[in-house]
Amino acid sequence: MNATNRFAREFEAIVKAYEMAGGDPAVFRSPRIASLVVSGSKVLGANETPGIHLEAEELPSGVRARVMVEPGVHIEYPVHLCFGVLPKEGVQEIHSQFEIGDGAQVAFLTHCTFPNAVKVKHVMDARIRVGKGALMHYAESHYHGESGGIEVISKAQIEVEEGGRYISGFELTHGRVGKLEFDYVVDVAARGVAELTAKAYGYGDDEIVVRETIRLNGERARGMAKSRIAVRDRARSEVVGTTEGNAPFTRGHVDCVEIVRDNAVANAIPVVRVKDPTAYITHEAAIGTVNKKELETLMARGLSEEEAVDVIIKGMLEG
Amino acid sequence: MGNGFAVAHKNPLFMLTTIKWKATDHLEKGIKMGIILSIENLWLEREGKAILRRVNLSVQQGTVHCLLGRNGSGKSTLAYTLIGSRGYVPSQGRIVFDGKDITHLSITDRARLGLTLAWQEPARFEGIRVGDYIALGMKEPSRERIEEALRAVALSPAEYLHRTVNENLSGGERKRIELAAVYAMRPKLAILDEPDSGIDVLSLDDIARLIRRMTEEGVTVLLITHRDEMVPVADVASLICEGEIIRTGDPRTVREHYARRCVPCKVAEPVETVRDYERYQ
Numbered sequence: 001m002n003a004t005n006r007f008a009r010e011f012e013a014i015v016k017a018y019e020m021a022g023g024d025p026a027v028f029r030s031p032r033i034a035s036l037v038v039s040g041s042k043v044l045g046a047n048e049t050p051g052i053h054l055e056a057e058e059l060p061s062g063v064r065a066r067v068m069v070e071p072g073v074h075i076e077y078p079v080h081l082c083f084g085v086l087p088k089e090g091v092q093e094i095h096s097q098f099e100i101g102d103g104a105q106v107a108f109l110t111h112c113t114f115p116n117a118v119k120v121k122h123v124m125d126a127r128i129r130v131g132k133g134a135l136m137h138y139a140e141s142h143y144h145g146e147s148g149g150i151e152v153i154s155k156a157q158i159e160v161e162e163g164g165r166y167i168s169g170f171e172l173t174h175g176r177v178g179k180l181e182f183d184y185v186v187d188v189a190a191r192g193v194a195e196l197t198a199k200a201y202g203y204g205d206d207e208i209v210v211r212e213t214i215r216l217n218g219e220r221a222r223g224m225a226k227s228r229i230a231v232r233d234r235a236r237s238e239v240v241g242t243t244e245g246n247a248p249f250t251r252g253h254v255d256c257v258e259i260v261r262d263n264a265v266a267n268a269i270p271v272v273r274v275k276d277p278t279a280y281i282t283h284e285a286a287i288g289t290v291n292k293k294e295l296e297t298l299m300a301r302g303l304s305e306e307e308a309v310d311v312i313i314k315g316m317l318e319g
Numbered sequence: 320m321g322n323g324f325a326v327a328h329k330n331p332l333f334m335l336t337t338i339k340w341k342a343t344d345h346l347e348k349g350i351k352m353g354i355i356l357s358i359e360n361l362w363l364e365r366e367g368k369a370i371l372r373r374v375n376l377s378v379q380q381g382t383v384h385c386l387l388g389r390n391g392s393g394k395s396t397l398a399y400t401l402i403g404s405r406g407y408v409p410s411q412g413r414i415v416f417d418g419k420d421i422t423h424l425s426i427t428d429r430a431r432l433g434l435t436l437a438w439q440e441p442a443r444f445e446g447i448r449v450g451d452y453i454a455l456g457m458k459e460p461s462r463e464r465i466e467e468a469l470r471a472v473a474l475s476p477a478e479y480l481h482r483t484v485n486e487n488l489s490g491g492e493r494k495r496i497e498l499a500a501v502y503a504m505r506p507k508l509a510i511l512d513e514p515d516s517g518i519d520v521l522s523l524d525d526i527a528r529l530i531r532r533m534t535e536e537g538v539t540v541l542l543i544t545h546r547d548e549m550v551p552v553a554d555v556a557s558l559i560c561e562g563e564i565i566r567t568g569d570p571r572t573v574r575e576h577y578a579r580r581c582v583p584c585k586v587a588e589p590v591e592t593v594r595d596y597e598r599y600q
Contacts, residue, residue: 292405293442299426300402300435301456301504319446319483
């Protein structure tokens with residue numbers, strides 16, 4: 001088998017895994033859709049479209065990627081990024097840099113898939129700059145197998161410039177979480193907006209740590225850190241949502257809901273810090289079992305308690 | 320108890336009264352169809368205090384039975400007890416539904432037998448769409464029935480079907496959707512807890528129309544309300560005070576008694592409020 005055939009087969013395998021994670025494999029064959037496919041430390045495919053540039057360099061245990069969107073360009077279709085490790089064991093480190101030019105608009109759909117993981121470590125380390133008046137949507141969803149032998153470290157430092165908007169969603173709700181360490185820090189300039197949402201469903205011995213930090217540094221900047229976590233069996237979760245109002249008329253909110261079942265343990269630490277008297281930051285956190293009224297409403301429609309809990313958790317994580 | 324029973328009560332705001340319950344035409348029809356719900360000497364106690372006292376009530380199949388009472392009189396408590404809510408286990412008495420003793424059955428089992436509740440303050444559900452929420456209680460979900468249910472509560476299917484049953488809907492909208500879900504479910508007995516209270520809710524005429532549609536489909540309705548304007552919808556009415564049914568009979572008579580004689584209770588604490596529901600697990 002020559003290298004091309006070997007890569008073709010791996011490409012098909014990773015795309016199949018991408019499909020299992022909820023992605024549409026057709027996107028990687030469309031010339032109109034920008035995409036990047038990385039399996040382990042190999043770049044299996046990259047497609048640029050006008051206005052967006054993708055560079056990827058293979059490293060011994062991963063990939064260094066640079067994504068640049070030209071100023072003022074509105075990318076019509078979401079950019080699809082696919083990362084995964086197919087063998088049972090391995091390490092994948094993705095060091096990425098996103099540059100979203102002033103006034104540009106772009107959305108990324110990222111799927112990270114580890115269907116066979118027994119001992120896999122996946123590190124995402126991103127530096128993101130959202131230019132003045134630009135808009136970046138970033139959605140990352142994971143698909144893990146059922147062994148739980150995976151460690152995910154997802155870190156990002158994001159800079160939102162004046163009037164820019166950064167909206168991200170992270171989901172790890174299919175398959176075992178394993179160990180998750182999620183740590184996003186966003187600095188927001190004047191009139192900028194940052195919205196972070198993290199969702200995870202842990203069971204078995206899964207461990208979930210979510211840290212979301214939004215620093216509202218410019219006048220009238222706004223931010224929201226939202227997390228939705230469900231844990232059961234012996235899983236553990238900790239959510240630290242921090243919002244700082246460091247400039248006049250900044251507005252922020254921390255919103256955390258954790259549902260706990262069986263012998264699982266959940267912690268929530270909302271941190272609200274205000275350095276300007278005109279700033280206004282709020283937080284709400286709800287941890288505990290499923291809300292009694294929600295549960296009994298569904299049971300009064302004929303659902304068993306287990307069915308009702310599943311419906312409520314599914315709604316919370318997929319809504 | 321059958322088609323008539325006597326109730327004595329001790330509330331100083333009422334005269335000691337013995338009520339003879341006279342059957343109307345509707346009742347005669349109902350009696351022929353049988354009693355779908357029979358509550359026999361039901362007591363609910365909490366921390367040594369009686370919340371429901373010697374509740375005796377019979378609901379005839381195919382009728383609309385109105386349970387009328389002031390805020391805090393025990394109406395919702397009785398509803399939670401009837402559906403089997405956690406923390407609402409009677410200390411005495413029994414509940415017979417459709418010929419079966421359901422006193423110790425779970426909410427799910429009672430619902431599967433055909434007993435359900437439209438909540439006074441419906442829950443919010445993150446991520447659950449209106450259409451899916453209505454379908455949850457239906458044995459054979461169909462889009463036609465879901466849309467029909469939404470129209471029955473004066474909501475446009477096109478506008479609401481895909482919205483989420485969360486805080487983005489007003490309390491009144493959620494209340495209508497709750498009624499739509501119960502209507503679509505087609506239970507044997509629907510307990511409607513204060514369908515007329517709150518803002519942006521259905522008008523009394525709309526509620527009356529909805530109830531009529533339910534009964535036409537064979538659903539018996541236990542209508543809980545504190546507004547006497549609702550009573551004409553009913554075939555039979557009962558008056559509850561301090562957790563006790565003090566009068567049952569012809570709706571007009573019960574309404575008159577309620578309007579003339581029943582005043583907000585000044586001597587006793589409300590037996591329980593809606594907010595207490597969350598406390599008792």
